[in-house]
Amino acid sequence: MGKEMKIPKSTITRLSLYCRRLEILEFNGYRMVSSEKLAWLCQVNPAQVRKDLGYFGEFGIRGVGYDVKDLQVEIKKILSINREWNMGIIGIGHLGSALLNHQNFPARDFHFVLAFDSDKKKIGKKLRLGLIIEDVRELKQAVIKKDIDIGVITTPSSGAQKSADRFVGAGVNAIMNFSPTQITVPDQCVIEHIDFTIKLDILTYKLKDELNSLNI
Amino acid sequence: MGKEMKIPKSTITRLSLYCRRLEILEFNGYRMVSSEKLAWLCQVNPAQVRKDLGYFGEFGIRGVGYDVKDLQVEIKKILSINREWNMGIIGIGHLGSALLNHQNFPARDFHFVLAFDSDKKKIGKKLRLGLIIEDVRELKQAVIKKDIDIGVITTPSSGAQKSADRFVGAGVNAIMNFSPTQITVPDQCVIEHIDFTIKLDILTYKLKDELNSLNI
């Protein structure tokens, strides 16, 4: 049982992965799965799967494995993805629009219910599902009214910190930052960064490394 | 000196971060920076900065610090971002289009030079800068001709593995996968995943966790 243990962040990442894989297994008609099989599918060590789950409880049946459907429910409970979440977004450029139209979010019960920009030309513009681009200066009232859980930032770097401040000021305590800037938020606010350019740097580093190891 | 040491992946991520911060420092007129200052700016430990750099050489001056411009050049050399890279992309939906229009890529010398889709309605469509959406079945010849270094995948999950196979088959050894699916590639090919939905799961997990720690 999870008695005050410190849980590695990578455990959370893997739980999300397991959950995804369990959905596929269920779809394919599987009722039970062993840690060995699930581990193999997710390309991790079987003991890792059991240890990850062990932080949160005992979900398996010894000698048998895990119930595909039950385990899914448990993991969703752990990750808090067993409910709907409301999101607001600042910065309706190419990337912002793409996210607003992305099917994966509503499919997982993450819903954009507010969209903001600071550009006069964009404010008032209608988006799908009755969404309208609102003035970022009216963010606070709108966010409180619509009960936003998560703030998404897709502004250029220059506007990212200010956007975060606006969300925090309106009581939003979870931020997803797509701009390639580090932004700071108070302790009670959690944040995740998605930075394409860092990923590209890692890729080119690994690519060069791979070439070197072939030549030597 | 980097004498056959195993370098943590997080070191590479941080190097990318340092580089970004050094650019800003240079822009603001700074000539030198200490590990303490750079660490503070990047929210890491000063010893971490020195250790990260230490894997690759001795770039500092004892008692003084690091030359902002020189260190930038060295890091860019390490990450192989001191040159241009050609990218091809498969899947020109909302996200694919957003990436094609994203300013951060050309600004860092990553250039999209080919765009593919399997949808007949999209093939032949003109994009900015003379780019045309090509038939994914003609990928191999096009990729070889245009000397593509990096393959970007923005198809739905169902098409992701096949897209990777196409890139690999055409000799592309670096893949950036934006679809929320695990895909497998041969050893000589490096891959990075950008999965928004995992990040959201982490965010909601942390958010719930944060709420709990306040209540208790």
Place this chain on the structure above:
DNA sequence: CATTGTGAACTCATTCACAGCG
């Protein structure tokens, strides 16, 4: 003499190995 560079100490994460149990 301030700051780097680095072995040693420490902390955190993964894997092993087997006891515990259905």
Place this chain on the structure above:
DNA sequence: CGCTGTGAATGAGTTCACAATG
């Protein structure tokens, strides 16, 4: 008997602390 759950062993990554030095 087979697979889970977990303490113990190992391995990886971070931080400390100080000798080296421009």
